[in-house]
Amino acid sequence: MNSNGQFEQAPQEPGRVVWAVVGSDIGPLLLAATDQGLVNVVFHADEALRDRALRGLAARLGAEPTPARPGETGPLAEPIRQLEAYFAGELRAFELPLDWTLSSGFNRQVLRELEATVPYGTVVGYGDLAERVGQPRAAQAVGAAMGSNPLPVVVPCHRVVESDGGLGGFGGGLETKRKLLALEGVLPQPLF
Template identity: 60%
Template sequence: MTDTQGEPGARAAAAPRTWKWTVRDTPVGPLLLAATDAGLVTVAFHARGRTADRALARVAERLGGGPAPDGRAAAADGHLARAADELDRYFAGVRSPFTVALDWSLTGGFAERVLRELARHVPYGTTVGYQDLAVRAGDPGAARAVGAAMGANPLPVVVPCHRVLESSGAIGGFSGGLETKRALLAMEGVLPQPLF
């Protein structure tokens, strides 16, 4: 996973930024992908209608701008193409890490630290508990904050919050819905495939 900014919490200038987006059909439903020139900035589940509109509005609000006109933000186009290719390979069962550059602009602080730890050290087909992830992120008492960070993850699947489980082994929550989390974990061999 390529990080596009030095230290967690580092941010670009406050000037509006250009970005591009697309919707990609996947086995877990349509995913909205948005990227800046720095990297992939968001992935949103169930990306049709109002859900897609809300995801796009959130990106516009946080980045202070709107999608780039055609012919601009060529790097964003490249990041979108790379993300789409890597997601296609992921959903085809290819066990390789995501290498698309990530733009962490939609997160920060402890949540960003936790998400970076998750992206770097919880590979395909493995899981981690909320408590263990809190310890790895340097704050053993922050298991609930880890849960909040997972719920606010702007880059699900690529930053694999579906791999975070309760300490009891229970599946826990998921912003994309529990059915989606189960499908992703089954695809990675962590849970059995559904019978129907």
């Protein structure tokens, strides 16, 4: 109890953060998870990008990420299994606990709406998604929310497109977005 007669909260210990890099049809993906769930997916996870992403996670989560031990992926076992099934065309909906720590406010609201209401094989426009969250004039803000998505693929920001049918932007690059949409049958498979 403090001098004002109120109970003080004990300082919260940073949680465990485990990471692994896994191969996929769109290149290496860095996956990171806490005890609450999958917290981050990073595209094109070569060594330099991986190290930069891990430093950023340490700063934002207050815990030093540790590599998953081979064969002991802990909180990453199910995300890895489901991502492999997704890329094999065997999984249409991820059922994973997600840690939303890296997203907040409007961005989190938009990303949660996207995850809940835009299924495999469909797309939604930026403006349509803005309307769904009650902000019909916030299409650009929806675009910013997609760019801030800490959980791409699992929270399918690749399914958000321009109202005229254009692909729009994508943090993983437009070729990656094309491949993901082709995998889901929205676009034809690339010829090369």
